[in-house]
Amino acid sequence: MAIETDEEHHGFTREGVAYDVPEPDPDAVVHEDAATAEEIERINDQLEQLGLTLRVDSHIESYVGTGKGEVRYVRPLSPWDGVETAPVRPGLLFDVSRVKKSIQRSSLPPEVKIQCIQDLERVLALFEEEKEARKENLREAGPEVAALDEMFREVEPYWDMLHAIVTVDEARESEIRMNVHAQLKPMMASLDTLRKETDVAQEAHQELFRRFRKISLAVGLLNRDRIERDR
Secondary structure, eight states: OOEEEETTTTEEEETTEEEEOOOOOTTOBOOOOHHHHHHHHHHHHHHHHHTSOSSOOOBGGGEEOOSTTTOEEOSOOOSBOSOTTSOOOOOBSSOHHHHHHHHHHSOOOHHHHHHHHHHHHHHHHHHHHHHHHHHTTSBOSHHHHHHHHHHHHHHGGGHHHHHTOOBHHHHHHOHHHHHHHHHHHHHHHHHHHHHHHBOOOHHHHHHHHHHHHHHHHHHOEEETTEEEOOO
């Protein structure tokens, strides 16, 4: 299946058919008939099961065709995120283990399976090269780790108080919970920036995320008349 890309117009040609695919628009969600929406959901499920995607793509620009059996996903699948010139740590956009299992479980001829595995290993090797090439552009993580650590230290003393809140009414009356809840998004954004744009070690980032998760669970979610902390 040959694919030719056209970077200037964000288009490509697949099997002799030219597609013009605009840049993703977060507001351009699917608003089609029920049959088309069902097909899009089915395709997304299949892509995820195969390990080819880690996120749902429901943008209308990603598909052509309408109705049952007529919808096709046409956006090229990128192996990792981040643009070439950005000082970010790239991340894989597919599940390696699922892709390998999908290849082995497929009905492809043995020689084709071998070629698929070799191609996959080549993609992973290129990904490692990409990560090494971008290392020199990553910021030193120390100051941002310290800033995030300070954010956590400011709210961690309230952990027991937050867990003592069990009803929605108590949550709405708690100034402490409201203040900590307001800090969850900035904390998550800082964690994401730290992972993508600095040289933070994976173990250090995982520990910071563990602390964030503990705070997030203490805040909990409003669910009818109770605070839910099981997710």
